[in-house]
Amino acid sequence: xxxxxxxxxxxxxxxxxxxxxxxxxxxxxxxxxxxxxxxxxxxxxxxxxxxxxxxxxxxxxxxxxxxxxxxxxxxxxxxxxxxxxxxxxxxxxxxxxxxxxxxxxxxxxxxxxxxxxxxxxxxxxxxxxxxxxxxxxxxxxxxxxxxxxxxxxxxxxxxxxxxxxxxxxxxxxxxxxxxxxx
Amino acid sequence: xxxxxxxxxxxxxxxxxxxxxxxxxxxxxxxxxxxxxxxxxxxxxxxxxxxxxxxxxxxxxxxxxxxxxxxxxxxxxxxxxxxxxxxxxxxxxxxxxxxxxxxxxxxxxxxxxxxxxxxxxxxxxxxxxxxxxxxxxxxxxxxxxxxxxxxxxxxxxxxxxxxxxxxxxxxxxxxxxxxxxxxxxxxxxxxxxxxxxxxxxxxxxxxxxxxxxxxxxxxxxxxxxxxxxxxxxxxxxxxxxxxxxxxxxxxxxxxxxxxxxxxxxxxxxxxxxxxxxxxxxxxxxxxxxxxxxxxxxxxxxxxxxxxxxxxxxxxxxxxxxxxxxxxxxxxxxxxxxxxxxxxxxxxxxxxxxxxxxxxxxxxxxxxxxxxxxxxxxxxxxxxxxxxxxxxxxxxxxxxxxxxxxxxxxxxxxxxxxxxxxxxxxxxx
Numbered sequence: 001x002x003x004x005x006x007x008x009x010x011x012x013x014x015x016x017x018x019x020x021x022x023x024x025x026x027x028x029x030x031x032x033x034x035x036x037x038x039x040x041x042x043x044x045x046x047x048x049x050x051x052x053x054x055x056x057x058x059x060x061x062x063x064x065x066x067x068x069x070x071x072x073x074x075x076x077x078x079x080x081x082x083x084x085x086x087x088x089x090x091x092x093x094x095x096x097x098x099x100x101x102x103x104x105x106x107x108x109x110x111x112x113x114x115x116x117x118x119x120x121x122x123x124x125x126x127x128x129x130x131x132x133x134x135x136x137x138x139x140x141x142x143x144x145x146x147x148x149x150x151x152x153x154x155x156x157x158x159x160x161x162x163x164x165x166x167x168x169x170x171x172x173x174x175x176x177x178x179x180x181x182x
Numbered sequence: 183x184x185x186x187x188x189x190x191x192x193x194x195x196x197x198x199x200x201x202x203x204x205x206x207x208x209x210x211x212x213x214x215x216x217x218x219x220x221x222x223x224x225x226x227x228x229x230x231x232x233x234x235x236x237x238x239x240x241x242x243x244x245x246x247x248x249x250x251x252x253x254x255x256x257x258x259x260x261x262x263x264x265x266x267x268x269x270x271x272x273x274x275x276x277x278x279x280x281x282x283x284x285x286x287x288x289x290x291x292x293x294x295x296x297x298x299x300x301x302x303x304x305x306x307x308x309x310x311x312x313x314x315x316x317x318x319x320x321x322x323x324x325x326x327x328x329x330x331x332x333x334x335x336x337x338x339x340x341x342x343x344x345x346x347x348x349x350x351x352x353x354x355x356x357x358x359x360x361x362x363x364x365x366x367x368x369x370x371x372x373x374x375x376x377x378x379x380x381x382x383x384x385x386x387x388x389x390x391x392x393x394x395x396x397x398x399x400x401x402x403x404x405x406x407x408x409x410x411x412x413x414x415x416x417x418x419x420x421x422x423x424x425x426x427x428x429x430x431x432x433x434x435x436x437x438x439x440x441x442x443x444x445x446x447x448x449x450x451x452x453x454x455x456x457x458x459x460x461x462x463x464x465x466x467x468x469x470x471x472x473x474x475x476x477x478x479x480x481x482x483x484x485x486x487x488x489x490x491x492x493x494x495x496x497x498x499x500x501x502x503x504x505x506x507x508x509x510x511x512x513x514x515x516x517x518x519x520x521x522x523x524x525x526x527x528x529x530x531x532x533x534x535x536x537x538x539x540x541x542x543x544x545x546x547x548x549x550x551x552x553x554x555x556x557x558x559x560x561x562x563x564x565x566x567x568x569x570x571x572x573x574x575x576x577x578x579x580x581x582x583x584x585x586x587x588x589x590x591x592x593x594x595x596x597x598x599x600x601x602x603x604x605x606x607x608x609x610x
Contacts, residue, residue: 024508024511025511025515025520027516047516047517047525047528047529047565048516048517048565048568049565066572066573069516071516072513072516072517073512073513073516074511074512074513074515074516076508076511076512077512077513
């Protein structure tokens, strides 16, 4: 049996990928794992509930990036689009070695935010999408906590709990100029 | 002289017409044409023993009549009212029907309660607005009204004042006498001897308790339900309350034996109870007994039920088919299945989905735009469905809905990007 395929081209972590023949019915998380060897996006529930598999969908028109669940979104949805996976957050040298973590990644480490780490790629993605939104639409200081809660509410963690993720994201928001007004 | 005489007669006739017309109007206004269906038997109060005995039955009848949906506001005190009804002329609020003597109905008599339920006239002769479905409750038996009365009397009194409505003319209430003259049936229909006892019980559950017609029967210019278009479907809160006549239900794919289960569980191969019907399942139909759910289904499905038409896929242009399929796999198939088969306990199938079979696409387009929040169904929580209004273009939503409706609903692919844009504007 051969699966029907269609050529797929997209930008992943700033790098042009494809065209690659990809099965029409493949979900994005499988494409990342099996075709690009980007295994950091976690497949857990497989039904869009836990948000461990999310990636950033980047908008070329300057709109804030969006968080997309790759376990329930087809690979071909991303044709011609640009995404950032968990592998694309840190700065790297020419050989691909990590030279500096992103602000969110660094904050999660400093706050001991995760234990097993399975949910962490999703939390990094969700928190980064939130920070990018606040750069464009800052919130009042009084609304910071509720904004974090609303933005990260769908993400599921089963070991460390949520408090340390929450505190890490709050520290990034309060320590980064321009995200909070008043 | 002759002209003058004729003129006199014309004036006299006009005066007579005005006086008679005015007199008639005054008589209507005074309630002279109102007909109560409440018997004198309820003038005697229920004894404490009767109240204690009837209250458990009243709990069931009140659930079947979905009283709580309006008379307990979201997050509000039980039976203390407060649910708003926003209307073009102002906002009405459901009233406190707990037995508080000051703020609720604690000072009412048994007869007052019967008249409110079945005549639409509250204690002291104050006319209710038909947001209270007394046109439907009029058909309730006195025994069932007594049971609800006993149930309400055994609730905790809630000292919560009614919220003042914001209608501009408070004296409009009395003019409900005109509305009632047009829209409140004089008599209660007798059981249909040609039909089974189950069918008759089903009609009672649908018409009297469930007051299904209040949403599913279209209303005429006076806002009264149109008997000639009984249960043929109407627009409620911007979406279609479907045609639930036997033919309408057959077209949506509801077999009688399945309909009873759907009313109780709120989900099945036909999809998930959406929009306002989720609340109806949540508050009311999930509590129906096996027999009552079956009776309701038997009545709605018809006796005998019409044969279910075979739903064949409608034709799609190759471009719409390809683009719709691509979009379906991209954003739907992860949960609803590559072939539309659905995923148990997670996402209903598309192949047998009633929403795709509706004549108009507005319900589907609304779900595609907004998604559905997670909800508690009787058999468990169902996860949310995301909305796609900010992820897909209007043209993509049109192609996707045409693909869904044509492939699995057998409906012509007649949704355009302009339709999606118009709906988006109407909702913004």
